[in-house]
Each structure stands twice: as C-alpha cells, then as structure tokens.
Amino acid sequence: MRAWVDCTAAAHPLVLRPIVERLLASGHEVSVTARDYGQTVGILDRLGIRHEVFDRHGGGSGAGKATALARRSAALARWARPRRFDLALAHGSVDLAVVGTVLRIPSVQLQDYEHAGLQRQLSFRAARRVLAPDAISAEALRRAGAAERKQFRYPGLKEDYYLADFEPDRGVLDELGVDPDAVVAVVRPPPETSAYHARNPLYEAVLDRLVAEPAATSVLIPRTSAQADAARARGAPSLIVPERALDAQSLIALADLVVSAGGTMNREAVALGTPVWTTFEGRPGAVDDALIAAGRLRRLTRA
Structure with a gap:
C-alpha cells in the first residue's frame, strides 16, 4: 500500500509519528509532506521523519488562507498524481482533503476540536473516516461535517496514544x-x-x-x-x-x-x-x- 501523510502544524508530526512507524514496519510505503509553518518542519527533522516541504501558511486573513490553499493544493496534486496513493492521512489538513477528492484518494482525518468552521467541514466531508475522541459527541461531529457512518470515536485523548511509550529526557x-x-x-x-x-x-x-x-x-x-x-x-x-x-x-x-x-x-x-x-x-x-x-x-x- 502507498500512503501519504500531510503535516500542516507543529502537533501533527507528533500525532502521526506512531501511525507512520506502524505503516512502515508493516511494509507499506509512506510519503510525508509538510507545510512550512511554525516548528512543523523542525519537529519532523528532530523525529527523523523523512519529508518534503510544500509551501507555507497563508497568514491570518481569509484571503491569504484561500490563496495559500489553492497554491499548495495545486502543488501537492501535481506531486501526488503520479504516485498513485492508496490512502491519505492527516490531522485536519484541508490541502490533503482537496487533493484527495480531486485524485480520488481515500482519506482519513484525525481531529479533536470540532469548532473550526469551514476547515472542518471541508476535511470531514472529504474523508472516508474521521477519528476523534469520544468526548466529542456523534451529533457534534455530524454538525462539523462527519456523517455518523464515517466516525470512529476512541476513548481518552489522542495524546494518551502517541505518548504511550514516552520517556522524558532530562x-x-x-x-x-x-x-x-x-x-x-x-x-x-x-x-x-x-x-x-x-x-x-x-x-x-x-x-x-x-x-x-x-x-x-x-x-x-x-x-x-x-x-x-x-x-x-x-x-x-x-x-x-x-x-x-x-x-x-x-x-x-x-x-x-x-x-x-x-x-x-x-x-x-x-x-x-x-x-x-x-x-x-x-x-x-x-x-x-x-x-x-x-x-x-x-x-x-x-x-
């Protein structure tokens, strides 16, 4: 299986690292992309996750975000098309949602905040599966764009999962x-x-x-x-x-x-x-x- 993982904010490499490692250990091909925003790229480097950087954040304005979304999605589509991915995975990446829809790549979105408006609507509606903590009700996820048939609600926090094997380094x-x-x-x-x-x-x-x-x-x-x-x-x-x-x-x-x-x-x-x-x-x-x-x-x- 060829899988694509997109990281657009600093938390995403941490959240998605165990999934990337599990996929690689199972013999799957995994390609990771990143947006140059905050410490996202630096954290990927620190974790030793190979990646390719595509574009940057569009800033705080709606116009800037829309322009950046169009520009980055177009670049990612050109990159992804010849790679013929079987699965796309992200933690709220709208770019991945757009490209996955255009190229018909089944996508999975993780999320633990239900109130980000259009961003959630786009990514949830495009996804084949939406993974979220069970503290978020099925109805709240539905209002955010995730039909109940798409939902996988897990107990606890996402942080409980990716920190399960964590040992602090003094x-x-x-x-x-x-x-x-x-x-x-x-x-x-x-x-x-x-x-x-x-x-x-x-x-x-x-x-x-x-x-x-x-x-x-x-x-x-x-x-x-x-x-x-x-x-x-x-x-x-x-x-x-x-x-x-x-x-x-x-x-x-x-x-x-x-x-x-x-x-x-x-x-x-x-x-x-x-x-x-x-x-x-x-x-x-x-x-x-x-x-x-x-x-x-x-x-x-x-x-």
Whole structure:
C-alpha cells in the first residue's frame, strides 16, 4: 500500500509519528509532506521523519488562507498524481482533503476540536473516516461535517496514544540552560493565525506575571517567528525562547506547570501529569470541557 501523510502544524508530526512507524514496519510505503509553518518542519527533522516541504501558511486573513490553499493544493496534486496513493492521512489538513477528492484518494482525518468552521467541514466531508475522541459527541461531529457512518470515536485523548511509550529526557533542561532545581513554567502563545483564534490579552498579562517572578524560569514555545521575536524583545533574563524545535514533551513532563493558549500542549500536560492552566479564549471544544469538568485542566481567567 502507498500512503501519504500531510503535516500542516507543529502537533501533527507528533500525532502521526506512531501511525507512520506502524505503516512502515508493516511494509507499506509512506510519503510525508509538510507545510512550512511554525516548528512543523523542525519537529519532523528532530523525529527523523523523512519529508518534503510544500509551501507555507497563508497568514491570518481569509484571503491569504484561500490563496495559500489553492497554491499548495495545486502543488501537492501535481506531486501526488503520479504516485498513485492508496490512502491519505492527516490531522485536519484541508490541502490533503482537496487533493484527495480531486485524485480520488481515500482519506482519513484525525481531529479533536470540532469548532473550526469551514476547515472542518471541508476535511470531514472529504474523508472516508474521521477519528476523534469520544468526548466529542456523534451529533457534534455530524454538525462539523462527519456523517455518523464515517466516525470512529476512541476513548481518552489522542495524546494518551502517541505518548504511550514516552520517556522524558532530562537533557532538554541542559540544552536550554535551565537549573533543574528552579521552578519551570512552560508557556504556549495563542494560535494567532487560526480561523478559531480569538484576541487573547490574557496571554500577555500571564507572561508579564511569570517573568516578574524571580524564582521562576519560563520557557516559551512559540508558534511563529513573530511570537518568538516579540518574546525575545522583552529582554527578560528569566524568559527562554528556544532557537529551534526541541523535545517539548520532555520539557512539559519535567516542568512544574504549563500555561497554554492552545490545545495539544495542554492535553500533553494532562497526559504527562503536569499541572496545566488554559488561557484559550476561542470557543472551547468538548475535549477541553470534559477535562475541565474532571479537574484535570484548569481555566485561567486573570494573571
């Protein structure tokens, strides 16, 4: 079988790695493509996953996203057509959905957030199967574009699965120059270019509070180069912004707390047992609602 896997955001190499490895171990051919966005390519490199890079993110505007979608999908279609794939797999890639539909490649989409509007509708409607946590109801998935016959709802978190064999590496603290006896906070900025992004002034207030704590070391894992530059411009000695993709999962496991405006890093902290607070100000998804109700994730409302 010839399989195609597309990674369009930093979480995707982590989520899809076990599937890629299982397919390869079973003797299948796997081709991986990536979008040049945030730390996606760097994480693929760190994990040793061979890949080809196609285009970049279209930015925060609707027009920019549409242009990038058309451009990247066209390039991927030219690349994929002669390869005659039997299966396409992604975690919400709209480009893969478009190309899979045009070239009639059966596709599977993973997802654990049901409220991203048109993006979900396109990818879910094009997919042969949609894999999602069972915290998201069948009806919510149907409203998002996944007919019930397509749905495979699994227990727990996606992070439980891809971190099942994980062992933290304390070397990540040495790599960052972090005192292992210090209080370590991991910070993740909001997804400013995502369709579901809402303005998040709380993030800046939390960062102000953390860098003012003399006993704490804060490590910010940026989504974009602009976020990294803005954090470095603060000139705060207790704020570390890595220059390249690092073993964020080990860092989370070894940290004292995580404060994140995203989703995957929050749920990684939950899976690894690290106290975590969310500052996400978009529409909450069913998975996070369930974690908050269970007391495994806390919502931060002020710094």
